[in-house]
Every structure is written in structure tokens, then in C-alpha cells.
Amino acid sequence: MGKFVYYATVSLDGYMEDPDGGINFSEPDEEVHRHSNRWMEETGLVIMGRRLCEVMEPFWPDTLENPAGIGYVDEFAQIWARKPKLVFSRTMTEAPGDVGLIHELDPAWAEELRDKVDGMISVGGADLASAFAAEGLIDEIQMLTVPKVLGGGKPMLGPGFLGRDLSLIESHPFSAGTITSRYAVT
Numbered sequence: 001m002g003k004f005v006y007y008a009t010v011s012l013d014g015y016m017e018d019p020d021g022g023i024n025f026s027e028p029d030e031e032v033h034r035h036s037n038r039w040m041e042e043t044g045l046v047i048m049g050r051r052l053c054e055v056m057e058p059f060w061p062d063t064l065e066n067p068a069g070i071g072y073v074d075e076f077a078q079i080w081a082r083k084p085k086l087v088f089s090r091t092m093t094e095a096p097g098d099v100g101l102i103h104e105l106d107p108a109w110a111e112e113l114r115d116k117v118d119g120m121i122s123v124g125g126a127d128l129a130s131a132f133a134a135e136g137l138i139d140e141i142q143m144l145t146v147p148k149v150l151g152g153g154k155p156m157l158g159p160g161f162l163g164r165d166l167s168l169i170e171s172h173p174f175s176a177g178t179i180t181s182r183y184a185v186t
Contacts, residue, residue, distance in 0.1 A: 002044055002117035003139040004110070006129040008156050010143050015153035016126055023055070025148045031174050032144060033072045039142065040079045044117040049125025050089035056080070057096040088128050107135045130158025138185045141166065147177035161185075 009026040010016050017023055028036060040046075048056065063077040086100040095101035110132070113121065123129050123138065132138050143156065169182040 005120045005140045010156040011150040015150045016156045017154035019152045044119035046085040049128035052125040053087040130160035134160030141183045145179045
């Protein structure tokens with residue numbers, strides 16, 4: 001049985017994008033990247049919002065075809081290529097590559113998916129995760145907190161998380177100051 005896990009990288013003050021929509025503040029070092037590789041390896045299905053899909057596709061398929069020459073980066077590209085992926089978008093008419101396209105979040109469909117997928121079902125993108133949380137579908141949050149203060153931007157946790165209780169499952173600091181944390185959502 002699968003579980004819906006919202007996985008995100010966030011600044012110390014809670015933003016996953018800077019005020020200009022950039023994510024360069026969160027570029028992982030080797031240790032954090034290898035952690036993300038292991039996490040992605042354990043993921044049974046990747047579900048992402050349109051904006052995240054536009055970042056991840058075509059970057060990782062291009063890296064697979066034209067390796068970066070950095071072992072842990074090229075490894076992630078290989079893992080990414082093997083994973084089934086869906087994008088939720090009301091505006092896209094066609095998804096890139098091997099990504100499936102879904103237009104609406106149907107809670108009954110999501111519950112059926114939970115029963116069919118082994119392992120984690122990664123939900124990526126703040127707006128999509130908030131929509132899943134509003135339906136009570138997010139089981140866990142896994143976050144990488146980067147020791148930077150952005151002072152504004154796109155918050156990691158949207159209104160769908162309001163009133164949800166979080167229980168810390170585990171936390172681990174990396175040598176450069178990034179912290180990974182897992183929270184159960186109740």
C-alpha cells in the first residue's frame with residue numbers, strides 16, 4: 001500500500017521559491033543529492049504540478065542523454081527515467097515524454113492509487129500538495145530545509161495544510177547545514 005508524501009526543499013523561513021520564482025538557493029551538494037537519490041529510488045510514483053513538471057522535464061531526460069559527468073547527478077537522471085510520472089494541470093493539453101496527464105484531483109481515484117502503488121507516491125509542487133492536503137490525502141511531509149533566508153517567495157505549505165497536525169518522525173542534519181525532516185500528517 002502506498003502513501004502520499006509531499007517532498008520539498010525549503011528555505012529556513014519556509015519558502016520553496018525566492019521572490020522571483022527561482023530555486024537556485026536550494027541547489028544540493030553531493031551529500032544532500034545522494035539522499036535525494038535514495039529517496040527517489042524508494043518512490044513508486046511521481047505526481048507533480050505543472051510548474052514542477054516544466055522544471056523537471058526536460059532537465060532530467062536531457063541529463064540522461066547528455067550525462068553531466070557527475071556520478072550522483074547522472075545517477076538521479078537514471079532513477080528519474082525509470083519512475084512512472086503524472087502531471088496535474090488544468091491548462092496543459094499534452095504532457096511531455098512519458099508523463100501521464102491528469103486534469104482534476106478526484107479523491108476516490110487517489111485512494112485507489114494508494115491501494116495500487118507500492119511505496120511512496122511523491123507529490124511535488126506547493127499548490128498540488130495543498131490540494132491533496134485539503135482532501136486529507138497527504139500522509140507525510142519530507143522536507144529538506146536549506147540554511148538560507150529568502151524573505152519572501154512561494155510558501156511551501158499552502159492553505160490545504162491549515163489545521164493539520166504534524167508529528168516529527170525523524171530529522172537529520174547534513175554537514176553543510178541542510179536538515180532533512182519527516183513529519184506524519186494527521
